[in-house]
Amino acid sequence: MFKNPFYLASVPIILGFILYDFHWGTVLQPFSNQIFLLFTLFILAMLFFGFLFSKITINGKEVCENNQDVNSNYVTSIVIIFFLTLLEGAYFRGFPIMGTISYSTFGIPVIHPIILTFNSYVLVSIFYSFGTNLSKNNYLKYVVKIILLSIPYILEVNRGMLIMTLIAGITTFLISSNIKIKLKIWIRLFVAGVISIYLFGLSGNYRVNIFTKGSNRFLDTQYILSLGGAPTTNSSHLFEPFYWGYIYLTSSLANLNSTTSLLSIDDNTISFIKFITVQFLPDFISKRFYPVMLDMSATRVNSQFTTGTVFNSAYYLYGWAGIIVTFVYIIILPFCLHLILRDGPYRYYVIGFSFLSSMYLFLSFSSMLSFTGLSLPIIFAVVGSVMNRRKESKLF
Template identity: 25%
Template structure:
């Protein structure tokens, strides 16, 4: 049993993914493949090293407590007949088709721009609930021994993902794929075999390449460029790929991931260079706005503070790359005090949230920690505490547990 638990603890933990993600970003940044990526400066560099180190420390003190909860088997398969998943998938597909009709076409077919796609408010709810529903299907298929039932669940999951594909939102699909990968890792009770590690690494590389191909397709459509999607002329030009990258043997579609990963850090550096927050700017009212804007879903903060996006609009290295990492808005609001405050919140939040999950929605612990880990691995790009399509999913385990009203006897808790 100890061997199994040790294997489980290794895979799912938001702190290790936060540290790993920022470490990869720093490595990519140091490759110096884009002229947009100027030197970070000692203050930013040291802060990121400290943030990575503290998150690694929190990982070490939390993995024993959370590791044993990430492989929870809740309820017998018979309580979840395949037809319920199918009905749910058809319902989400119906909502997706309503969005297509409302928008006047499919972004994936070039009939409408992806920025103009979707029914206001409904789109956020659809993306949020459908993504959570798909993660539940993934959980059940990973824990189902019956091959027939597993195939039915995969079929339902394929239908459920179609509304997300219709919108051609790479961000939404990447978030979902990361969440699915987290669910897979959380289901493993043994150390991963070497062959599986190689296969997963190959799939990640393939996914990165496809991400670039889709980016080329969408950019070619937006700019009226007729070249092959395998070429990356536009992104290499806009991202100012230098000769070092041009001469490398790296497939050019990979530049999409490289520039997307490093440009938010460049934007953060740009804002620290151009904006100086004075002590007189830090007031109680500003601190309250800082708290709501950074730690509440944006569907809430945009209604409480409707002008904050213009009041604290980040400087950008170029208008095409708008992501500004999780640190920029906190900096623009409270300076380095805001950046340090965000780091403290990021460190404390998982302990509070997962303790509530353990007490109130234990059967969803694996999904909850998968969602949290997905948020943390994406923090180099933006503040995902405020990104409603992902952060609102953190509430769904509580809602589902509330409406299920299952007996605690139906949940198989891990042995002590």
């Protein structure tokens, strides 16, 4: 399942459908017939093509590959990442975690996305080496490196990128270690997921309550509850931080529902070239062509809820035709990546698909197809696989 992006894409939508029915907040209005049909077809398509994809994915090749622990390269990469991260901190005279600068404005243009994606790629590569060398019982050195490479995301309060990268890393570890997923492991993964969602909520509270003192800095969830139109009180409750995860998922579906209901598409103003560029190219590239790509605030259920599934931007850019093209693209992308990576080293196949799986898991939140943080590491894996094959071909 973890190497099958189709199955992972369906999980949040199914979960969102279930949670949406609780209507924990006035922003969650009933779905229109079109949106209900879209989500139903999306779930069915992901399950069907996920089944087909499971029949062609590479299995067992890892036992044939000569896995070498390139420890020295990791050390060099970690040093480079920390040097560049500290350089950015010096440039901005502090980090977002210190409250001296907003997380949204932190980062040197062009350089920042390269640092973050390189960090992610190295971090997931360490997970791969950890999995392939699991039998050697040298856990500590891998755990230390994983913790070290998580620090830049913590300094920048970039919880979303950290979570997506760790999901890709855990996926890589489970595949490369060839661990059989038994019930006990599923329970542990479920518990880890619940804890992660809770920590996500605590960090969200911390970010908005940065100047609050005491435990309320982490436990006061009144801000996000009020945005969602959920009942609020003057006291903080231990379980309320879970609302961050709940409203992030459900408001994303609600925003798409609102967009398709309120926005009228003018065929004379839409551009197919802009649609392709913004929807599918890494956003650090598309921003060079369209600095102000989309303003979707007018149709949001609340201006502060910026997510809207991968289809929200598609509808803004090209109407229902944009949604259909995006739907088809989501279906063909894993098959194309499989064809590109299948003949190369298995490590690139696993790492590339782990990032793709993380990307597909979050399609229910935003237009992840163009998110640099996940799309660029996939490109790194493709380049690495192609270069490795060319190097091997020159030896014969």
